[in-house]
Amino acid sequence: xxxxxxxxxxxxxxxxxxxxxxxxxxxxxxxxxxxxxxxxxxxxxxxxxxxxxxxxxxxxxxxxxxxxxxxxxxxxxxxxxxxxxxxxxxxxxxxxxxxxxxxxxxxxxxxxxxxxxxxxxxxxxxxxxxxxxxxxxxxxxxxxxxxxxxxxxxxxxxxxxxxxxxxxxxxxxxxxxxxx
Amino acid sequence: xxxxxxxxxxxxxxxxxxxxxxxxxxxxxxxxxxxxxxxxxxxxxxxxxxxxxxxxxxxxxxxxxxxxxxxxxxxxxxxxxxxxxxxxxxxxxxxxxxxxxxxxxxxxxxxxxxxxxxxxxxxxxxxxxxxxxxxxxxxxxxxxxxxxxxxxxxxxxxxxxxxxxxxxxxxxxxxxxxxxxxxxxxxxxxxxxxxxxxxxxxxxxxxxxxxxxxxxxxxxxxxxxxxxxxxxxxxxxxxxxxxxxxxxxxxxxxxxxxxxxxxxxxxxxxxxxxxxxxxxxxxxxxxxxxxxxxxxxxxxxxxxxxxxxxxxxxxxxxxxx
Numbered sequence: 001x002x003x004x005x006x007x008x009x010x011x012x013x014x015x016x017x018x019x020x021x022x023x024x025x026x027x028x029x030x031x032x033x034x035x036x037x038x039x040x041x042x043x044x045x046x047x048x049x050x051x052x053x054x055x056x057x058x059x060x061x062x063x064x065x066x067x068x069x070x071x072x073x074x075x076x077x078x079x080x081x082x083x084x085x086x087x088x089x090x091x092x093x094x095x096x097x098x099x100x101x102x103x104x105x106x107x108x109x110x111x112x113x114x115x116x117x118x119x120x121x122x123x124x125x126x127x128x129x130x131x132x133x134x135x136x137x138x139x140x141x142x143x144x145x146x147x148x149x150x151x152x153x154x155x156x157x158x159x160x161x162x163x164x165x166x167x168x169x170x171x172x173x174x175x176x177x178x179x180x
Numbered sequence: 181x182x183x184x185x186x187x188x189x190x191x192x193x194x195x196x197x198x199x200x201x202x203x204x205x206x207x208x209x210x211x212x213x214x215x216x217x218x219x220x221x222x223x224x225x226x227x228x229x230x231x232x233x234x235x236x237x238x239x240x241x242x243x244x245x246x247x248x249x250x251x252x253x254x255x256x257x258x259x260x261x262x263x264x265x266x267x268x269x270x271x272x273x274x275x276x277x278x279x280x281x282x283x284x285x286x287x288x289x290x291x292x293x294x295x296x297x298x299x300x301x302x303x304x305x306x307x308x309x310x311x312x313x314x315x316x317x318x319x320x321x322x323x324x325x326x327x328x329x330x331x332x333x334x335x336x337x338x339x340x341x342x343x344x345x346x347x348x349x350x351x352x353x354x355x356x357x358x359x360x361x362x363x364x365x366x367x368x369x370x371x372x373x374x375x376x377x378x379x380x381x382x383x384x385x386x387x388x389x390x391x392x393x394x395x396x397x398x399x400x401x402x403x404x405x406x407x408x409x410x411x412x413x414x415x416x417x418x419x420x421x422x423x424x425x426x427x428x429x430x431x432x433x434x435x436x437x438x439x440x441x442x443x444x445x446x447x448x449x450x451x452x453x454x455x456x457x458x459x460x461x462x463x464x465x466x467x468x469x470x471x472x473x474x475x476x477x478x479x480x481x482x483x484x485x486x487x488x489x490x491x492x493x494x495x496x497x498x499x500x501x
Contacts, residue, residue, distance in 0.1 A: 119241060
């Protein structure tokens with residue numbers, strides 16, 4: 001049964017090459033990275049567990065591509081931050097020479113500061129938005145399920161979720177601004 | 181020290197990006213429209229990245245919220261356990277122990293009572309989190325690490341050691357691990373394996389092929405049956421018990437009652453078929469039995485009745501909103 005599902009997905013994967021590459025390029029702003037992820041998608045298809053029944057192979061592949069692209073983008077961002085942080089804090093200039101400085105404590109401090117910032121960002125969310133964010137992203141409930149639990153409409157759940165995301169992003173952006 | 185100013189149009193852009201993130205993360209199938217939005221302006225991608233980064237950092241932080249570290253689990257020596265444990269222990273030991281004259285093995289039995297939760301660090305550095313009413317037997321030797329989940333539910337965080345595979349046996353299913361975190365539940369003749377990180381292979385006794393699971397995969401099978409299902413789920417749901425919570429998504433009330441009964445001495449009983457078939461989605465904090473059951477009842481048109489032997493859910497007034 002799983003074999004049949006894999007067959008369907010591989011056929012769809014090949015047929016969707018162009019549309020997936022277009023999506024990934026738009027998502028990452030990088031043709032080479034898009035190509036890498038399109039390849040990686042195949043590896044994951046072959047290696048991972050597959051759903052027993054598949055109603056929407058196209059959506060399934062899009063979602064896999066979306067998740068991989070997000071992972072890639074986060075890793076790229078972390079790497080950039082590390083590189084910037086590294087040259088900023090781990091070297092100092094003596095005359096014209098750049099010399100290395102001790103690092104571990106600085107790194108730990110920076111990541112602790114970051115955690116504090118994220119914590120503050122979460123604390124500053126309005127209660128309803130925070131609840132929706134936690135139920136959805138940490139506990140994995142769907143908007144429908146959250147709507148049922150909270151006794152509100154899915155449209156309102158989506159509104160709270162969007163507000164939470166926007167708030168977190170703006171809050172963290174402002175603390176980043178302070179640091180540089 | 182300049183705080184970057186976010187202009188009105190940038191705020192709108194962020195709003196749109198946040199909206200996309202809100203919808204796509206919960207299953208919206210709007211990929212073409214999303215592509216078109218990304219292509220419209222390269223700043224859209226940057227805004228979406230900022231939202232995604234903020235969301236994932238917040239989720240990482242929230243997922244870190246560790247449960248209060250409980251004292252080390254009771255450890256019974258094998259002999260002491262045979263003394264008190266009787267037949268169950270004898271059966272279990274014949275399954276798990278493979279005497280090897282050349283390699284000294286280390287056995288231990290870890291157990292929790294109803295309502296109890298414990299974390300145990302094994303000699304290889306792996307951690308076992310035991311949920312309520314659970315019993316596992318651990319056998320460490322130089323070549324393998326074996327754990328038998330006799331009953332209940334446990335979450336494993338396995339230290340990587342490719343030379344010494346880590347096996348978890350539950351009923352007639354075997355889970356083989358290299359280094360990962362995953363949850364195994366054996367309850368009411370069903371075995372459920374949920375992978376949080378890494379990869380595991382699951383096989384049934386007497387079946388040569390195994391199923392490979394990655395992060396977010398949940399494997400479910402009935403003991404004795406060859407068939408199984410694999411679904412994608414958020415593994416934090418299966419691990420919620422570590423924080424003292426139970427999460428249900430569209431479960432029947434009889435499933436909820438059966439799952440909650442694991443935590444308490446008294447069973448939660450439903451006699452009314454209509455009540456048993458009601459659906460429930462939500463999060464319940466595991467507290468004392470009556471508090472937890474009442475909290476559940478408050479969300480549904482049911483009432484709680486109790487006597488010395490059982491807690492009953494019966495049809496009642498609909499909840500007032």
